[in-house]
Amino acid sequence: MDLVSSFRRAFFQRWLNEVLLEREPLRNFNTPMQEQRVREFKRLDEQVLGENRLNLVRYLRTRVQEQLRTKEAMDALPFLRRQLTLQRGLSPLRTTFQKSLPAIRAIKPVFLMSPLSVSQLLDGRQSSFDLVIFDEASQLPTEDAIGAIGRGKQLVVVGDPKQLPPTNFFSVMNGTISVPLAEDGTPLFEDSQSVLEEFMGSGAPMARLKWHYRSAHESLINFSNVSFYDAELYTFPSVETDSHATGLSFEYVMDGVYEGKGLNMIEARRVVDAVVRHAKSDSELSLGVGTFNLRQQIAIQDELELRRRQDPSLEPFFARNKKEPFFVKNLENIQGDERDIIFLSVTYAKNSDGVMRYNFGPLNGENGWRRLNVLITRARKSMRVFASITGNDINPIQATSQGPQLLRDFLLYAEHGRITGATPHPAADTESPFEREVYLELTRRGLKLQPQVGVAGYRIDLGVIDDMLPGRYLCGIECDGAAYHSSEAARDRDRLRQQVLEARGWTIHRLWSTDWFKDRSGQIERLLALVEQTRKTAQSEKEAEAEAKIRWEAMEKESQETVSQTDSQISSSVTDDESLPEISSYTFAKTNLLYRNQEFHLATVTQINRMIDKVVEIEAPLHIKDLASRVVAFWGYNVVGPSMMRRIRAVVEEKASAGEVVLHGDFLLKNDSSNIIIRSRAGTNIPAERIAPEEYKAAILLVLQIKNGIDRKSLVNHVRSLFGFSRTGTNLEAAITSVVDNLLSEKIIGEGSTGIKLIK
Known part of the structure; x- marks a missing residue:
């Protein structure tokens, strides 16, 4: 070490020592204590958010009762009740709203309506709202928004000015208006000013939402982030070191030919081949196909219809009642949609003579770059770009408008770009x-x-x-x-x-x-x-x-589906207390081996999310350890390892933060948990401590409805009987007693000389 380096080291060490002496928090800092503080902060922060949700629900329920007791609501209720009982001869909706709006708003304080429905159905003289929110405002024409704006005291306008502006696409498609055709035979849709642009230009206060959650791999958003958002989006790195399993990939259709009028049939068939393979091998992942024009969309739909007729086994994948059904859409109507996987058909290519024409349809227009941005940002997990040309086939000098120039850059990125991360850097x-x-x-x-x-x-x-x-x-x-x-x-x-x-x-x-x-x-x-x-x-x-x-x-040679417990097939069980009603048996989520050929550490957030939804839908409320056991079973495991548990908990916490589920301690509940179903655990291995307090509460209140005024011991025994336990163990008694004490403190029940009773 040379003299300068030695001096610098000694100088900074002395400086550091002085700082540590002056600042007690730094001097006394230690890792275990800090990490304990962080864990405690996380716990309390999540607890506060959960309690705030519950407080909001309680407030709204109380407010409904208060609002219904107002003179305006009481006067409006008879008309509303009559409308709800009529089988025919109903009044028009606008009349119903006019005559019973105070009662409707007391019951449902939040209205979800299109801007045009607001203008058509709500009388502007009587319908004033505290807050009006527009979502996807970049697609909302100003003239359509005025009616809703005038009915609110405050306004929030949410949208992305880098995405599609309002167009007359749907008016053209339903035949309301006609427009001229482009060279390729596609309609020339017209764009108009959005309410979002109006407010951005008005000087109204603005806030930019920068965190990007959708893309599981940064390659899916990186091009748009750099090209359209000035690299200001806040993205999170993928744990994968390349984009093979997730991310952006390029598939060159070597023999693809542009036939004119927006059609490349060879490329369309290649896309359909990929859709069929996906339906057979990766059906658990949702899929959408995006095209650059309407003609290619129709070609893919027609070819796919033919394949489905030839192979009926594909039909379950294309069922319309799925949460996220398969779609084929074009750049005019795909905004707002997202899927796990997106296949993108570029369509444009050289013609049969090997000549590249520079007619890129809607991309040539003033807002072509916006359409491109929408189209290439629809995937959560991966996107495959099917193209009969490469980026180098587009001459930047001949591509005079911004849309085709950016298409060239995107194709080059899809073909050659890799997210830095696979090879260590200095x-x-x-x-x-x-x-x-x-x-x-x-x-x-x-x-x-x-x-x-x-x-x-x-x-x-x-x-x-x-x-x-x-x-x-x-x-x-x-x-x-x-x-x-x-x-x-x-x-x-x-x-x-x-x-x-x-x-x-x-x-x-x-x-x-x-x-x-x-x-x-x-x-x-x-x-x-x-x-x-x-x-x-x-x-x-x-x-x-x-x-x-x-x-x-070995166990699943005969069947692809198993049920976690044989007893879950029983529809109901009878309690050992004849005075109590029959209680449904606990039903386990069916854990078919969707991912038998995939290791769990390679599972995507989307896959884990989807499996959590399946289990929660059937079994909630349930303990997070039971949830984890069901989830890993989809991958073929019967043991939950520590890192598996951490991963599942992290996904659950993210879902809870997003309001998709409710997490109370270690228990998961559905968002709408107002009606908890009591389920017998007879014949299961579920211990008493893994039953949610909310379910114990429902059981206690049910017992007291039938046997109001009983001592604690009898109450505990009746609740034990409801849940199908043969004896009252220490954990069971402690769990029931804890909930009883909470109900007493909340004054839902009372305890006196005549025992425990419901407070009416």
């Missing part, structure tokens, strides 16, 4: 001297690291690469540097960002700079131990996955 790519030191020390100890994992927005400081897990990172290491401090909100910093990363499959280990400066060697050993433990956990899960698959495949 330590110069680190973001700070602190990260550089960590990088150098850990690489000296044998770790293979990728600095700054990610493309835009949030980057993971160091990704750990291990040959045991090809194609993905073993884990991530985050330092409390610039990336950590980039958010001023503790919720973003310590909960939401890590929650999103864990939901995408990451295991994150954190390194605190204060501990690093105090005890570098100790922190190195701690990190190495954490990485090694992660490696061992991943290895044991991998081995368990392989063993479980072998066992499951």
Whole structure:
């Protein structure tokens, strides 16, 4: 070490010592205490959000009763009740709203209506709302919005000015108006000004939503982020190191020919081939097809209809009653749709003479770039671009408008672009001297690291690469540097960002700079131990996955579906207390082996989300450990490993934050949990402590409706009987007693000399 380096090191060490002496929080900082604080903050933050949701529900229920007691609502109720009982001779909707709006609004304070319906059905003189919200406002003409704007005291306009403006597409399609045709035979749809653009130009206060959640792989959004959003979208890195399993891929249709009038039949057949393969092998993932014009859309639909007639076994995949059914749409009507997988048919190509014509239909127009942006951002998991040309086939000089120029760039990106992340870069790519030191020390100890994992927005400081897990990172290491401090909100910093990363499959280990400066060697050993433990956990899960698959495949030769418990086939069971009603038996979600050929650590967030929805729909309320057991069974496992549990919990927490489910402690409930069904656990292995308090509450209230005024011991025994338990164990008694105490404190029930009673 030279003299200058020695001086700098001594100088900064002295400076650091002085800072530590002056600042007690830094001087007393230690990792276990800090991480405990973070865990406690996460718990309390989620608890507050959950309680606020419940408080809102309680408030709205109370408010309904209060509003219905007002003179206006009482006067309107008779007319509304009569309309609800009539089988024919109903009044027009506008009349019903005019005569009973106070009662309707008391019962349903939130109206979900199109802007035109607002103008047609609600009398402007009597219908005033506290708040009006427009969604997808970039597609809403100003003249259609005026009626709704005039009926609100406050206004929120939500939309993306980089996406499709209002067009007359639907008016043309339903024959309301006619428009001239372009050279390729497609209608020349007209664009108009949106209400979003009007308000953006008016100087109204604006806020930009930058966090991007949809894309599981950054390659799906990176082109749009750079080309349309000035690289300002806040994206999260994928745990995969390449885009083979997820992300953007390019499929060249070598013999594709543009036949004119918006048609490339060879490419259409290639797309249909891929759709059929997907329906047979990956049917659990939702699929959509996007095209650049209406003619190609119709060609793909017609070809697909022919294949379906030839092979009826495909029909279940194309069922319309799915949550996300298959679609084929074009760039004029695909906005607002998203699917796990998107196939994109570019259509445009050289003609049979090998000549490239530069008529790109709607892309040539003034807003062609907006249409392109919409079309290429519909995929959550992966997008396959089917093209009969490459980007180099489009001459940028001849492509005079912005749309075709950006199409050229996109094709080049789809064909050649790769998200940085598969190959380690030198330590110069680190973001700070602190990260550089960590990088150098850990690489000296044998770790293979990728600095700054990610493309835009949030980057993971160091990704750990291990040959045991090809194609993905073993884990991530985050330092409390610039990336950590980039958010001023503790919720973003310590909960939401890590929650999103864990939901995408990451295991994150954190390194605190204060501990690093105090005890570098100790922190190195701690990190190495954490990485090694992660490696061992991943290895044991991998081995368990392989063993479980072998066992499951042997068990499932005769059938692709199993039921978790044979007793779940029983429709109902009778309690051992004849005075209590029959209670339905617990029904287990059927866990067919959808992903038998996929290791769980390669599962996407979308796949896990979908399986959680299946289980919650049948079994909620349920304990998160029971949920995890059902979810991993879809992959053929009967044991839930620690990292599996962390991953599933992270997805559940993200769903709870988004309001898709309710998470109370370790129990999941549906959003609408006002009517809890009591289910007998007779014949199951579900312990008493894994029954949700909400279900115990429903059972207690049911018993008291029948036997009002009983002592605690009798109440506990009756509840035990309802749930099908043969004896009252310690855990069961504690669970029931805890809920009874809560009901007493909430004054829903009361306890006196005559026992426990409902309070009316």
